[in-house]
Amino acid sequence: MIPLVKVAMPPRESLLSALEEVLYSGFIGEGEHVYHFEKCFAETFGLPIALGVSSGTAALHLAILLADVKPGDEVITTSMTAEPTNVVILQCGAVPVFADVEPDTGNLDPASVESLIGPRTRAIVVVHYAGFPAPLAALRTLADRHDIVLIEDAAHSLGATYGGQGIGTVGDFAIFSFQAIKHMTTIDGGMLTMRDLGKVELARRLRWFGLAKGVPRTEVDITRYGFKYNMHNVAAVIGLAQLKWIRSLIDRHIANGRFFDECIPKIAGLSITRFEPTAAPSYWLYSVLSDDSEGVERRLAAVDVAASKLHRPNHLHSVFAAMRRPLPGLDTFYRRLTHLPCGWWVTDADRERIIDALSKG
Ligand SMILES: Cc1ncc(COP(=O)(O)O)c(C=O)c1O
Known part of the structure; x- marks a missing residue:
């Protein structure tokens, strides 16, 4: 996996x-x-x-x-x-x-x-x-x-x-x-x-x-x-x-992220996370958006790739109940979100496998 x-x-x-x-x-x-x-x-x-x-x-x-x-x-x-x-x-x-x-x-x-x-x-x-x-x-x-x-x-x-x-x-x-x-x-x-x-x-x-x-x-x-x-x-x-190797490690997150930025928009039904032209993400996780995030998760699980959401929107916790307000942008983002592995451990073959599985979805 x-x-x-x-x-x-x-x-x-x-x-x-x-x-x-x-x-x-x-x-x-x-x-x-x-x-x-x-x-x-x-x-x-x-x-x-x-x-x-x-x-x-x-x-x-x-x-x-x-x-x-x-x-x-x-x-x-x-x-x-x-x-x-x-x-x-x-x-x-x-x-x-x-x-x-x-x-x-x-x-x-x-x-x-x-x-x-x-x-x-x-x-x-x-x-x-x-x-x-x-x-x-x-x-x-x-x-x-x-x-x-x-x-x-x-x-x-x-x-x-x-x-x-x-x-x-x-x-x-x-x-x-x-x-x-x-x-x-x-x-x-x-x-x-x-x-x-x-x-x-x-x-x-x-x-x-x-x-x-x-x-x-x-x-x-x-x-x-x-x-x-x-x-x-x-x-x-x-x-x-850690600092001795951090640059190469982050560079690998970035290389994988850019690979996904390039490939994913070509797949019907999937879109990528937008960022401003002057920004350069460091892709801790890759965030792919679709109308069937559970389907994306299942398809990747079938080829031994862990993909999922990672956080619970904080306002859903009881301790923040009094602070809840309508958040339609968040609802849409969260519903459509699946995180893909994108870090230093993801090899060229791994990322090809991910794209291949998503393309068949
Ligand atoms: C967005 C965010 N902020 C703050 C923290 C807190 O960092 P730490 O776990 O080092 O206390 C975390 C991580 O757990 C995080 O993901």
């Missing part, structure tokens, strides 16, 4: 000796390896700064706090995502306001976002769903016009670009996830980036209980409490090993 997602571990020779060294170094907590990983990650993906944390969820929680979202504030967001995107809004005591998505992308529809901006709106959280960049230019304009903060949840889109820039550089804040099945993993981990470097020190304190690093522990003072969200050296060593 070709799996839909797969854990990407770097080759043993580039990982195990470094891992052994850090494990027995006596320095397994947050330290030099984390700071080195942050620097290399920012350089690799063209980010102004990178702060390592324990998960993408932790990074999102910090981004929302740094955006100064207060209890009772509204955050305009998407339901077409993994749950952490919206659970952290609740954790801040804020109200997720679900904007609709474009039926042919699954990404936030700027017109819907605009219609929901009100006096209590403090931030917009945008997800680049499945690795396809959302319409960032329009969302940036809206955020600037209404003086609200734009947060990019780039958990699916490591290595994507928008307007020739690394994904995560248009928002005021952006986050990445290194959870098990993402483009790259540190087992668990995440990265936070931001445009206003004036907030970096606060972010560093918030990821470590509110304590400033480097100040003697008996003298340091917590003025605002934070969280145990730091990244540790062991995760950072895995991250550093």
Whole structure:
């Protein structure tokens, strides 16, 4: 079976000796390896700064706090995502306001976002769903016009670009996830980036209980409490090993994605996920759209290819019941959606098999 997602571990020779060294170094907590990983990650993906944390969820929680979202504030967001995107809004005591998505992308529809901006709106959280960049230019304009903060949840889109820039550089804040099945993993981990470097020190304190690093522990003072969200050296060593091969790995996702972009529109009844001409997706998953998504799943299962939907639209969870509103674009996208495997493990022969099976459908 070709799996839909797969854990990407770097080759043993580039990982195990470094891992052994850090494990027995006596320095397994947050330290030099984390700071080195942050620097290399920012350089690799063209980010102004990178702060390592324990998960993408932790990074999102910090981004929302740094955006100064207060209890009772509204955050305009998407339901077409993994749950952490919206659970952290609740954790801040804020109200997720679900904007609709474009039926042919699954990404936030700027017109819907605009219609929901009100006096209590403090931030917009945008997800680049499945690795396809959302319409960032329009969302940036809206955020600037209404003086609200734009947060990019780039958990699916490591290595994507928008307007020739690394994904995560248009928002005021952006986050990445290194959870098990993402483009790259540190087992668990995440990265936070931001445009206003004036907030970096606060972010560093918030990821470590509110304590400033480097100040003697008996003298340091917590003025605002934070969280145990730091990244540790062991995760950072895995991250550093991942960075050595991440470009080739992402390139393979992109090559497979472009192959599908080329072949699928020629198949009757199927269409592909649209993206803006200045955007370059990193195709964490491939999203194919049809009026018979279950039929697509069945046809691929018959040739040993795992294809399916991956997330439950968040507003369907009971915890978000009070925030439900009509989302016709999402309903259409979700009904028509099937994800195809598209990552580094999909060989030329595999992708031919997928296209062949779909062509016979
Ligand atoms: C869109 C999205 N946002 C946020 C997260 C949270 O990342 P993590 O699992 O690293 O906490 C995930 C992944 O689980 C995700 O898919």
